[in-house]
Amino acid sequence: MEVVDRQAALISNYEALLVLREEDERHKESRPRSQTKYSENVTTLMFEALEYLNNTPCSSQSADQIIALKQQLGGLDLTKAEIMQIINHRPKSLVELHLIVEECDERFSVEELERIVETILETLPYGEAENDDGGDQNSDGMVVE
Incomplete structure (x- = not known):
């Protein structure tokens, strides 16, 4: 075979x-x-x-949300695998996005990365259970006690 x-x-x-x-x-x-x-x-x-x-x-995702996010991220220099990982993991901070996108700093400016995170947060909103992780978060998504 x-x-x-x-x-x-x-x-x-x-x-x-x-x-x-x-x-x-x-x-x-x-x-x-x-x-x-x-x-x-x-x-x-x-x-x-x-x-x-x-x-x-x-x-907590819907098919319409995924389609909308794929369309919005489609014009960027992201691979299909990176877009799929973004959909699956739904990063909410620059740190999380850096873990998904290879050579992130070389391919995108900080402003572009912030726009990507904003797009993700607007298109794939978080459910209540996901936001309640036991601590407050700073602007980088790190848990602060």
Whole structure:
């Protein structure tokens, strides 16, 4: 077997969460609890993936928000992988953005990076649970006690 195109498609955490939720519902509806359609390993994997994704930014995103952000970031010098990581991690500070974008300082000015963060915050607003992390944050997104 030969891999023709390694990255035929990248999917976001949001899309993965939708697929897992749909499959979980289909599994629950299709068979009674006494009969299992999937092996125990697959069921465990789906459960753990759903638990993880439900505690990430993708759980409060919508398809319209993701499309809007892709359009707004599309004109910038960002790779598809960087845009996907921005969608998945939803950085809210310059520090977090620097961790995602390679050679950030060489490719963008501080003003451009600040505009990117502002665009992310406006397009993908945070849910209440995400903002409540137990401490106040300074302008760089660092927790201050």
